Amino acid sequence: MRPFSHADAGTFADAAAALDRRTSAIAGGTDLVPAIKDGTAAPDRIVNLKTIPGADAIHWDPRAGLRIGALATLADVAAHPAVRRRAPILAEAAGGAATPQIRNVATIAGNLCQRRRWIVDGGPLYVLKGGSHPTFGEAGEGLDVSRGTRVCVSDPATALVALGAWVRVLSANRSRVLPVAHLPDGLRVGELIAEVLAPPAPPGARGAYEKLTVRKGWDFAVASVAVQAVLARGVVRISRVILGGVAGKPWECPGAEAILAGARLDASVAARAGEAAVDDCPALSRSTYRRAVVPALVRRAILRLR
Numbered sequence: 001m002r003p004f005s006h007a008d009a010g011t012f013a014d015a016a017a018a019l020d021r022r023t024s025a026i027a028g029g030t031d032l033v034p035a036i037k038d039g040t041a042a043p044d045r046i047v048n049l050k051t052i053p054g055a056d057a058i059h060w061d062p063r064a065g066l067r068i069g070a071l072a073t074l075a076d077v078a079a080h081p082a083v084r085r086r087a088p089i090l091a092e093a094a095g096g097a098a099t100p101q102i103r104n105v106a107t108i109a110g111n112l113c114q115r116r117r118w119i120v121d122g123g124p125l126y127v128l129k130g131g132s133h134p135t136f137g138e139a140g141e142g143l144d145v146s147r148g149t150r151v152c153v154s155d156p157a158t159a160l161v162a163l164g165a166w167v168r169v170l171s172a173n174r175s176r177v178l179p180v181a182h183l184p185d186g187l188r189v190g191e192l193i194a195e196v197l198a199p200p201a202p203p204g205a206r207g208a209y210e211k212l213t214v215r216k217g218w219d220f221a222v223a224s225v226a227v228q229a230v231l232a233r234g235v236v237r238i239s240r241v242i243l244g245g246v247a248g249k250p251w252e253c254p255g256a257e258a259i260l261a262g263a264r265l266d267a268s269v270a271a272r273a274g275e276a277a278v279d280d281c282p283a284l285s286r287s288t289y290r291r292a293v294v295p296a297l298v299r300r301a302i303l304r305l306r
């Protein structure tokens with residue numbers, strides 16, 4: 001591991017002012033430290049965000065919705081009563097990510113900014129370890145890495161996109177908001193996420209999160225889906241169907257959403273929406289197994305909304 005210097009931040013503005021291409025922010029360190037160890041990140045300096053007072057608070061406001069501090073851990077997000085009541089798919093997604101040990105230190109903002117992972121068609125169903133390039137054992141085990149794709153593996157990102165959530169981004173002298181759907185590419189050097197903002201769900205809103213993993217614990221999704229819908233007298237008025245683990249970002253499925261619009265939720269509608277979802281995602285054409293599991297995950301999630 002290359003040596004680097006380390007400084008504790010007192011505010012997001014100070015931390016952001018210290019960032020450049022050679023300086024990384026660190027939160028829980030569960031993604032950055034392995035990246036430094038495997039050589040896919042090599043910062044000269046690290047700025048620790050965990051010393052920023054109050055940056056892990058979670059608040060609910062009936063008009064503004066949920067405000068989740070960037071430093072809130074996945075365990076805090078999953079267990080918080082307001083998240084469980086107002087945004088259950090986020091609680092489900094955060095609570096099903098990684099292991100209890102990792103969830104106790106991994107933060108929501110670090111999760112949204114974690115490296116994309118490689119999947120290789122015809123290779124292991126689980127994601128490869130290397131974030132930026134497939135440097136690891138698996139690449140040397142006869143896999144054709146030219147058939148690889150980098151995918152977003154954040155479970156919370158998939159749920160937050162379905163909820164229409166935003167992040168508040170701070171730099172040394174500026175604040176702006178950005179849809180979670182634009183992360184992490186939408187962040188500029190010198191910018192940090194200060195909080196995650198999820199608007200209040202309208203009356204009649206329901207959601208479900210489904211994730212398939214090879215192992216039950218501490219595993220990235222082979223594929224996942226977050227479905228959030230508003231129902232009135234049993235009829236779907238609005239819906240968002242977002243796939244995770246299949247593309248470089250959480251992937252919206254307009255074909256599946258069109259099938260749900262105005263429909264009553266039954267097995268046939270759920271099955272048709274599942275088939276449509278797989279056609280909505282171009283990256284899936286590269287992976288036959290993921291193509292096979294997505295319809296089942298989408299169908300299962302939709303049937304849970306009834």
Ligand SMILES: Cc1cc2nc3c(=O)[nH]c(=O)nc-3n(C[C@H](O)[C@H](O)[C@H](O)COP(=O)(O)OP(=O)(O)OC[C@H]3O[C@@H](n4cnc5c(N)ncnc54)[C@H](O)[C@@H]3O)c2cc1C
Pocket residue numbers: 024025026027028029030031032033049070096097098099102105106107108109110111112113114115153154155156191192193194218219220221
């Ligand atoms: C074994 C294992 C299994 C896992 N399984 C899952 C899983 O199933 N689902 C899932 O979603 N994730 C999974 N993960 C990923 C894990 O959730 C992330 O590593 C973690 O959430 C990252 O958060 P952190 O606070 O540790 O980030 P760090 O490692 O501290 O930082 C990660 C990146 O985010 C940047 N960053 C941190 N905070 C901010 C901020 N406020 N603003 C801007 N940039 C910031 C850092 O500079 C760095 O680039 C797994 C990880 C491991 C090791």
